[in-house]
Amino acid sequence: MISDAISNINFWEMLLRTTFAFIILMILARFMGKKQISQLTFFHYVTGITIGSIAAEISAQTETPFLDGAIAMIWWALLTVVVNLLTIKSKKARILFDDQPTIIIHRGKISEQGMKKARLTLNDLNMMLREQSIFAVADVNYAILETNGQLSVLKKAGQESATKQDVNAPVNDPKYIPTEIISDGKLIKENLTELKLTEEWVYEQLKKNGIGKVEQVYYAEILTDGKLHIDLRTEGK
Structure with missing residues (x-):
């Protein structure tokens, strides 16, 4: 009988805690504005997760004092609004918080x-x-x-x-799907095999572009028409 009474108390307590947490969360969401809801930056993303976690904590954990959790949610929301105001007023603050x-x-x-x-x-x-x-x-x-x-x-x-x-030009099926064949100075052999291309063909194309080594290439991809798009390294020059 005692255990049943305790269970009933916990049941109604959890309902009340969840209801009040839900109401506070909705009010804070409106208070913080649409920018927070859209999670425009990493800062807003982290803030949204944190406030949601606090709400979940005070809803599900009876050991957590509800008032303490509510104060934490409200204070976090106020800090978020203050940071938003700082980012509006100061470019340095905007870079610091939003990158x-x-x-x-x-x-x-x-x-x-x-x-x-x-x-x-x-x-x-x-x-x-x-x-x-x-x-x-x-x-x-x-x-x-x-x-x-x-x-x-x-x-x-x-x-x-x-x-x-739109211009009534002839449309031909692509010869290849654009695929990377050199990544960070290394040949991607499995892609060459799938495209039925050889390493010798790649070396020949690089030579035509005045490139002696694969290591000089940061990125290269085969285009739909079979041509090679080459992006050379810039660092170290």
């Missing part, structure tokens, strides 16, 4: 420094481009990694607006 966009591709050239700063691999970059239906780095003029982790891309002129159907 800055990073140029990954500049005028068709992959920035090794930008890749290292963003801690991106060439595979990561290709994946992010494919998510925007871009299968060849050679089609990109500029690519910027935004503070929210999204990649903004400006295609090269002639790659963005009119299609061949």
